[in-house]
Amino acid sequence: MSDGIATIFAMGTPSLAVASTGGEDFLRILLLQDFNTRVVVAGAMLLGAVGGVVGTFLLLRRRALMGDVMGHAMLPGVAAAFLAVQALGLERSLPVLLLGGGIAATLAGLAVIGLRRVSQLDDDATMAIVLSGFFGLGVVLLSVVQSSGGGGQAGLEDFVFGKTASMVTSDVVVIAIGGLLVLSVAVLFFKEFRLLCFDDAFAASLGRPVMGLDLLLLSMTVVTALVGLQAVGLILVVALLVIPAAAARFLTDDLRWTVAFSSLIGAVGCWLGVTLSAAAPGLPAGAMIVLATAGLFVVALFTGPKRGLLPRWWLGRSLRRAVGRDHLLRSMLECREVTGNGEITAAELMMNRSWSRGGLSGLLRVARRAGEMIQIDRDRWRLTDRGEIEAAAMVRNHRLWEHYLLEYAHLAPSHVDRAADRIEHVLDPVLVRRLETELGALVDAGPPASPHPLADETPPGDDVVAGGNES
Amino acid sequence: MPVHHRHRNPPIGPEHDPQAALSIHDVTVAYHRRPVLWDLDLDIPRGVLAAVVGPNGAGKSTMIKACLDLVPRVSGSIRLLGDELAAVQGRIGYVPQRETVDWDFPVSALDVVCMGLYRKIGWFRSVRRRHRNAAMEALDRVGLADFAGRQISRLSGGQQQRVFLARALVQEADLYFMDEPFASVDAATEEAILEVLRSLRDAGRTVIVVHHDLQTTRDYFDWLVLLNTRLVAAGSIEETWTPENLRATYGGRLTLLEAAGWAMGTAGSGQRRS
Numbered sequence: 008m009s010d011g012i013a014t015i016f017a018m019g020t021p022s023l024a025v026a027s028t029g030g031e032d033f034l035r036i037l038l039l040q041d042f043n044t045r046v047v048v049a050g051a052m053l054l055g056a057v058g059g060v061v062g063t064f065l066l067l068r069r070r071a072l073m074g075d076v077m078g079h080a081m082l083p084g085v086a087a088a089f090l091a092v093q094a095l096g097l098e099r100s101l102p103v104l105l106l107g108g109g110i111a112a113t114l115a116g117l118a119v120i121g122l123r124r125v126s127q128l129d130d131d132a133t134m135a136i137v138l139s140g141f142f143g144l145g146v147v148l149l150s151v152v153q154s155s156g157g158g159g160q161a162g163l164e165d166f167v168f169g170k171t172a173s174m175v176t177s178d179v180v181v182i183a184i185g186g187l188l189v190l191s192v193a194v195l196f197f198k199e200f201r202l203l204c205f206d207d208a209f210a211a212s213l214g215r216p217v218m219g220l221d222l223l224l225l226s227m228t229v230v231t232a233l234v235g236l237q238a239v240g241l242i243l244v245v246a247l248l249v250i251p252a253a254a255a256r257f258l259t260d261d262l263r264w265t266v267a268f269s270s271l272i273g274a275v276g277c278w279l280g281v282t283l284s285a286a287a288p289g290l291p292a293g294a295m296i297v298l299a300t301a302g303l304f305v306v307a308l309f310t311g312p313k314r315g316l317l318p319r320w321w322l323g324r325s326l327r328r329a330v331g332r333d334h335l336l337r338s339m340l341e342c343r344e345v346t347g348n349g350e351i352t353a354a355e356l357m358m359n360r361s362w363s364r365g366g367l368s369g370l371l372r373v374a375r376r377a378g379e380m381i382q383i384d385r386d387r388w389r390l391t392d393r394g395e396i397e398a399a400a401m402v403r404n405h406r407l408w409e410h411y412l413l414e415y416a417h418l419a420p421s422h423v424d425r426a427a428d429r430i431e432h433v434l435d436p437v438l439v440r441r442l443e444t445e446l447g448a449l450v451d452a453g454p455p456a457s458p459h460p461l462a463d464e465t466p467p468g469d470d471v472v473a474g475g476n477e478s
Numbered sequence: 479m480p481v482h483h484r485h486r487n488p489p490i491g492p493e494h495d496p497q498a499a500l501s502i503h504d505v506t507v508a509y510h511r512r513p514v515l516w517d518l519d520l521d522i523p524r525g526v527l528a529a530v531v532g533p534n535g536a537g538k539s540t541m542i543k544a545c546l547d548l549v550p551r552v553s554g555s556i557r558l559l560g561d562e563l564a565a566v567q568g569r570i571g572y573v574p575q576r577e578t579v580d581w582d583f584p585v586s587a588l589d590v591v592c593m594g595l596y597r598k599i600g601w602f603r604s605v606r607r608r609h610r611n612a613a614m615e616a617l618d619r620v621g622l623a624d625f626a627g628r629q630i631s632r633l634s635g636g637q638q639q640r641v642f643l644a645r646a647l648v649q650e651a652d653l654y655f656m657d658e659p660f661a662s663v664d665a666a667t668e669e670a671i672l673e674v675l676r677s678l679r680d681a682g683r684t685v686i687v688v689h690h691d692l693q694t695t696r697d698y699f700d701w702l703v704l705l706n707t708r709l710v711a712a713g714s715i716e717e718t719w720t721p722e723n724l725r726a727t728y729g730g731r732l733t734l735l736e737a738a739g740w741a742m743g744t745a746g747s748g749q750r751r752s
């Protein structure tokens with residue numbers, strides 16, 4: 008028995024048969040010149056698109072692993088259907104096997120929901136129990152099929168790893184029908200699914216049938232997993248449901264666009280996978296599809312404009328730079344107020360605010376490039392005319408805010424500097440004008456005087472916190 | 479549909495007061511055999527701002543959920559606005575606890591408020607401009623008109639709470655259930671929320687609020703339900719706001735701080751009345 012299983016796990020599905028060797032053939036595939044290739048690519052892309060749509064809702068309903076349960080649970084269904092067909096002496100046919108898989112997946116889904124209701128177990132535990140239970144049964148049934156030695160059992164392996172490369176027109180028709188069905192349900196119930204996934208208690212309070220909608224989503228998952236079986240096999244079908252949806256979350260903050268991007272990523276991932284597997288014959292197409300989709304996920308993870316790592320890092324960096332520049336310009340003016348000399352050394356600046364040496368020289372470089380400061384000699388700096396204007400505005404805002412806090416928030420003078428430090432970078436012109444009216448005469452000319460001692464008199468604690476902004 | 483319902487099933491028996499906004503009769507709710515609400519029996523009249531108060535685990539949220547059929551009840555019957563829930567569902571508004579949803583969800587504040595209209599919009603129809611306009615008005619009422627397009631995770635806790643309130647406002651319900659709308663909001667937000675609740679009450683609607691802060695209960699509400707698994711007291715705030723009732727509700731669990739808060743609340747409103 009274990010031999011049989013080992014055989015199944017050891018073999019993959021061969022890539023597109025047309026792809027032998029040589030770039031010429033690869034080009035033929037890329038340009039979809041063969042009918043066969045067109046069929047395979049169309050089927051795979053359609054499947055990826057549908058998986059992306061259903062997966063988005065599953066993910067947001069926190070049932071991402073449901074796809075995995077469905078996939079694995081199909082094995083006993085397919086094997087049982089095969090045994091039944093054999094026992095009745097009928098010809099093996101794909102629809103019958105799929106029907107068996109579909110029934111088993113539906114039972115598994117209901118088992119998850121039922122178990123959760125009666126057992127108080129967490130979702131992940133219930134799903135793990137159902138998944139492994141069904142899959143265990145499937146492996147047993149599969150070994151029965153293999154020991155029974157019927158001539159047609161070879162086809163069953165297709166269901167474990169998929170058979171993308173050998174998809175034929177009738178398979179694509181099945182995918183298209185199933186896919187269109189699922190997509191139209193998703194469009195018709197879009198509003199309800201949004202509500203269900205976001206706030207099921209409120210949905211129930213509106214009289215919406217939460218259980219019914221969950222079952223609808225479940226059946227959409229079953230259909231998707233069934234047609235997905237064709238391409239990537241039951242072990243990896245979860246990838247088509249989860250990965251595109253997770254990737255799309257990095258791209259947008261709107262549910263419509265999440266669904267659209269997810270389905271696009273699914274389709275592109277499937278196309279890429281099929282094409283890549285054609286380029287490297289011998290590699291299993293189903294696994295290549297999953298890898299390609301995972302690759303797209305990594306791209307989205309880093310570059311996604313909404314939550315991607317790089318944009319977030321860039322945003323943080325620009326903010327740190329802007330804050331650092333504000334602090335530098337303000338320090339220049341404050342040092343001048345203390346020393347009466349417009350030429351300031353780095354050491355004086357370091358006294359005014361505890362920068363790291365590297366951080367300060369970086370800020371100075373940026374300010375010089377921006378034309379706000381000039382370097383007189385190795386260690387001495389002064390503000391340009393432009394820097395002067397900017398710095399004056401900065402100091403003015405800072406002190407307006409300090410005076411406001413003193414006047415209205417009753418903060419101690421030793422604390423207003425820090426509070427103002429945090430807020431001044433976000434003061435917009437409207438707020439500044441309001442501050443001016445509130446504080447009236449105080450601000451008629453130039454920056455108001457600082458309400459607390461400047462530079463070296465400030466308590467060291469404040470500077471440590473403020474300095475932290477630069478690092 | 480409601481008419482049809484009525485013929486089959488008399489909507490209200492002698493144990494329910496048809497004039498009451500909410501009438502609960504002999505309701506028991508249990509989670510896994512542990513009773514959470516026990517033999518609850520109370521009426522809340524229409525047009526009041528009512529607080530449901532009690533210690534943690536007293537079944538306050540469960541009471542609201544039982545009224546909305548969100549938890550199964552072991553026994554008892556509930557009538558809302560003199561009828562069964564199914565017959566009046568379109569006239570009921572609900573504000574769940576803020577922590578019950580995922581605020582990272584990819585929707586804007588406006589999208590969330592529009593959800594309050596989904597029942598009115600109906601199946602298979604999408605949200606139209608006039609629905610969005612109504613939602614904008616509700617956002618404006620809670621002071622969030624400028625945040626309509628913002629993704630909900632980029633709102634503060636108090637703003638999120640007000641989005642939920644706006645979603646309830648577009649429901650234009652006659653009876654509202656709100657589960658801790660004042661939980662962890664700042665003073666300004668609390669004031670804004672209270673103002674909205676009072677305007678609802680003044681427009682003749684009934685608002686039932688799960689409330690945690692004994693210090694403000696006396697000032698904010700005109701009706702009180704004191705709950706600790708069983709009903710301790712229900713009635714107008716003047717009748718029910720007594721040290722005996724509070725002690726019976728909180729038992730030994732009324733901490734020094736809460737006792738002090740209660741005392742302050744009482745003293746404050748006493749001064750105000752004199």
